[in-house]
Amino acid sequence: MIQLSGVVKRFGNIVAVDGVSLFVKPGEVVGFLGPNGAGKTTTMRMITGYLVPDAGRVEVGGIDVVRYPEAAKRKIGYLPEDNPLYEEMTPYEYLEYGAQMRYIFGEEFRKRIKDVVEKTGIGDVIARPIGELSKGYRQRVGLAHALIHDPDVLILDEPTSGLDPSQIVSIRELIKELSREKTVILSTHIMQEAQHLSDKIVIINKGKIVAEGAPDELEKLARGEMIVHVITKEEKFKDILLKNGFNIIESRKVDNEYEFVVTSQSKEDIREKIFQLARKNKVVLLEMWKERISLEEVFLKLTKEESV
Ligand SMILES: Nc1ncnc2c1ncn2[C@@H]1O[C@H](COP(=O)(O)OP(=O)(O)O)[C@@H](O)[C@H]1O
Ligand SMILES: [Mg+2]
Numbered sequence: 001m002i003q004l005s006g007v008v009k010r011f012g013n014i015v016a017v018d019g020v021s022l023f024v025k026p027g028e029v030v031g032f033l034g035p036n037g038a039g040k041t042t043t044m045r046m047i048t049g050y051l052v053p054d055a056g057r058v059e060v061g062g063i064d065v066v067r068y069p070e071a072a073k074r075k076i077g078y079l080p081e082d083n084p085l086y087e088e089m090t091p092y093e094y095l096e097y098g099a100q101m102r103y104i105f106g107e108e109f110r111k112r113i114k115d116v117v118e119k120t121g122i123g124d125v126i127a128r129p130i131g132e133l134s135k136g137y138r139q140r141v142g143l144a145h146a147l148i149h150d151p152d153v154l155i156l157d158e159p160t161s162g163l164d165p166s167q168i169v170s171i172r173e174l175i176k177e178l179s180r181e182k183t184v185i186l187s188t189h190i191m192q193e194a195q196h197l198s199d200k201i202v203i204i205n206k207g208k209i210v211a212e213g214a215p216d217e218l219e220k221l222a223r224g225e226m227i228v229h230v231i232t233k234e235e236k237f238k239d240i241l242l243k244n245g246f247n248i249i250e251s252r253k254v255d256n257e258y259e260f261v262v263t264s265q266s267k268e269d270i271r272e273k274i275f276q277l278a279r280k281n282k283v284v285l286l287e288m289w290k291e292r293i294s295l296e297e298v299f300l301k302l303t304k305e306e307s308v
Contacts, residue, residue: 002024004058007053015207016207029198031202032185032202034205034303036189038207044187047060048155061075080157088130090127090128091125104148135162201215218298228261229259230287232285233256245264246270
């Protein structure tokens with residue numbers, strides 16, 4: 001549905017996007033996650049046909065964006081970073097203007113505006129000047145504008161930045177809702193947002209993709225080994241674990257319970273072995289759980305490694 005191959009963009013001496021290749025399937029929601037200056041906006045502007053790459057190819061729905069930017073734009077709804085809106089216009093006028101630019105008039109326009117107003121929940125503010133609206137509503141108007149021509153693809157650049165916490169929650173919900181019908185690429189520098197909204201996360205740093213995958217795949221990738229916490233009342237279990245080839249990276253005693261943090265070099269699931277070992281030695285395990293690495297750690301690790 002969206003395909004980038006070896007895409008490069010330079011601004012003078014700066015290589016903003018440095019050989020990005022990416023495939024996005026129809027209906028997929030992909031989160032571009034990366035620190036400021038990583039190249040997210042530049043990549044999105046090339047996908048939407050507003051910037052021409054210095055090298056590489058960009059295709060949307062089988063259309064070469066560089067050769068046929070107008071045809072590609074018909075398939076794409078774009079919410080740019082800091083969503084530029086005309087303050088004096090009302091949302092109605094702004095949407096009408098957006099529709100006209102896409103040659104949508106008359107009955108078709110009435111159908112489309114009804115649909116997008118309903119989807120984005122801007123009915124109550126449709127006749128008020130945009131300048132008077134809250135940032136949350138402005139973002140909804142921006143989304144309505146991006147949706148007016150019913151595109152297959154939505155490109156949303158930092159859609160929740162600058163919003164207050166409750167607005168963030170409602171815009172995320174709206175995006176989640178919209179993403180059921182569309183192929184979406186959104187950018188964010190917030191890990192939790194990428195994790196919450198995306199099927200696939202693409203971590204970008206210094207113009208390059210440093211990792212991509214489903215949120216839980218990325219977590220696995222960063223860890224490589226398994227970390228298991230074990231709680232028991234029996235101190236001797238520590239020696240038993242050590243004798244059986246496990247590493248204990250931490251142990252602590254709370255009241256009369258011991259917590260051992262166990263790892264193993266192998267990538268296999270060690271919980272079963274620990275359980276069998278406890279049973280064989282008649283050690284009662286009170287608790288055992290696998291540590292989950294947060295995507296935040298993955299993100300920090302990957303972006304740090306790349307920047308050395
Ligand atoms: N129009 C431009 N002119 C010069 N440099 C730019 C321009 N747009 C972006 N850059 C530079 O390209 C790099 C990537 O920027 P950008 O794509 O905006 O990153 P992000 O959206 O991830 O924060 C940055 O170093 C930025 O300063
Ligand atoms: Mg940006």
